[in-house]
């Protein structure tokens with residue numbers, strides 16, 4: 162047997178890695194040219210990429226922004242291959258972008274949709290992110306409102322607008338000039354905090370429809386009062402009749418308030434103090450504004466409904482379970498288009514004659530229910546992935562069903578389901594274009610109208626390209642947001 | 656099996672058993688479907704007792720202690736915990752659960768909450784303790800289990816032994832009068848088993864009523880004042896530890912002890 166003992170006499174110094182394994186060369190070697198097969202594929206892919214890009218780029222960068230018709234475009238770029246000549250005819254976007262965004266919403270009132278959109282972001286920020294401070298949220302809100310007032314103009318508008326912006330500047334300056342630690346110390350010492358910005362997020366659902374549809378301000382206030390009525394009923398009846406009966410009575414009170422009393426309340430109040438916006442009819446809604454309205458409502462409502470359905474599906478109560486399973490399976494078994502047709506035609510047959518049930522409202526309900534059924538299944542997946550130990554630990558600590566759901570189960574189940582939830586959101590948002598089939602003027606529906614114009618007859622790529630781009634921006638942001646959220650909520654050390 | 660020796664020798668003189676009944680189980684039977692898991696269980700636990708439950712796998716040890724805070728329902732007989740009988744009345748169940756702490760084999764910490772939040776959650780939401788006070792209580796117990804410096808980490812960042820100690824602290828934050836342990840050390844490495852057992856010894860010395868399913872016979876000898884041996888869903892033998900280990904009576908007990916010692 163040979164001698165197996167070995168003792169190192171000197172330690173090796175550190176050396177730089179060989180040049181072929183680092184830098185661009187190393188990277189290309191590893192990822193593009195490792196082996197004959199991969200090298201061939203890389204070259205082929207590059208050729209293909211070149212062919213596509215070399216045609217697309219000149220087409221895309223065509224100087225037709227100011228042209229007033231397809232013929233003018235042709236004169237500018239010449240008649241090359243393809244129907245639009247050798248370049249895109251962007252004049253159509255310049256001419257019609259407002260229509261693509263707002264449909265036939267009256268021009269003088271379009272600021273309302275823009276304001277609603279801006280406020281949507283202000284309302285969403287405290288819900289979606291936790292990195293922006295309480296005060297900065299109010300700064301944003303004041304600034305948005307101030308800009309809106311300035312836009313409206315008039316002596317009053319300018320005064321109010323400047324005041325709001327000055328307030329925003331003041332609060333913003335104070336917020337930026339005190340560091341986080343100083344602020345924490347101030348609060349500790351009893352400094353007054355601004356109210357939670359979630360208050361505005363709660364008000365927004367009442368403000369937005371009013372901005373979009375207009376009418377008396379007392380209608381949304383009446384609708385909001387419904388919740389107050391319900392809350393008061395719940396608060397003062399629960400000690401008397403028990404929590405379940407209290408809840409049922411509260412819900413009934415709210416519904417009765419909405420159905421019977423809100424109209425009266427609104428008309429009385431508006432005869433006393435008539436404040437309101439020019440009403441805009443649903444058939445004037447269109448373009449991306451319509452898509453976003455439907456998408457946002459469906460997304461915002463489908464999540465809570467989906468949670469309730471998913472919980473109902475797991476319930477021990479037979480009737481609740483049967484109802485939820487039946488609902489989910491029925492909705493998932495039917496194409497969205499069918500539901501939309503039901504919304505546009507059949508629903509009217511069942512309604513008592515003379516009732517005017519807004520078409521957009523009907524579509525909103527259908528799309529929301531559709532999304533909620535899918536959401537329920539996605540969330541059920543998240544629930545199923547939770548170990549039973551979590552339920553047991555919550556039970557053992559004495560948390561009741563709802564507290565356990567709210568504090569332990571749902572936060573984890575929703576976190577697990579984020580990719581699925583966001584996929585459903587994106588799907589729903591894209592499905593909103595289906596409303597063109599029942600005659601609503603979403604962006605795709607509008608392209609037909611635009612092409613019917615003699616000036617732009619026959620344009621396809623530019624319009625669809627623009628619409629695709631807009632959808633991409635929204636969907637891609639949602640997708641990125643979900644990745645951000647997953648990163649933020651990651652609490653394991655992997 | 657009994658390879659772990661406890662470093663701290665438990666001071667039995669501190670562990671007093673009172674006359675007051677903590678848990679009373681009478682003629683209790685439980686079935687899983689048609690399978691008769693627990694058969695005619697009679698057991699009285701006095702305030703301050705440390706009971707170790709041993710027995711082969713599948714003998715119903717976990718099921719028994721899970722019945723005590725009604726994670727499982729029993730079908731026959733009575734379970735009275737601290738004067739409250741466990742029935743389908745949710746009020747009673749909630750009352751018992753807030754007085755009985757439980758520690759699980761797999762810790763079951765809430766991974767989306769920090770250690771501190773894990774500990775303050777139940778006091779805040781069940782006991783309605785103000786947050787500040789709940790945090791103080793939580794820090795007190797985290798210091799007791801010797802990991803106050805981990806308070807703001809998440810459970811996923813802790814070792815198994817640390818997680819189990821957090822789980823113990825989490826239960827203690829509810830100020831329970833009775834603690835149930837279901838194999839608290841079986842998912843841990845020897846080094847970590849020791850730190851968890853030491854925490855449990857300390858608890859015992861403070862007079863906590865403890866029911867503990869464990870295979871740590873060292874712990875049983877050192878701390879328990881009674882060992883219960885279960886097999887096939889029945890209590891086969893119970894005795895104080897010295898007698899139990901040195902002079903077992905039942906054949907099954909002898910067989911079991913010969914296998915694990």
Ligand SMILES: Nc1ncnc2c1ncn2[C@@H]1O[C@H](COP(=O)(O)OP(=O)(O)OP(=O)(O)O)[C@@H](O)[C@H]1O
Pocket residue numbers: 687690692710711712713714715716717718719
């Ligand atoms: N949810 C359940 N449904 C049906 N049978 C079950 C259920 N839980 C446990 N059992 C059965 O009941 C018996 C007792 O289970 P238990 O978990 O109480 O045993 P144990 O003594 O704790 O065993 P171990 O030492 O392996 O943990 C076992 O035979 C098991 O298969």
Ligand SMILES: [Mg+2]
Pocket residue numbers: 716717718837838
């Ligand atoms: Mg067990």
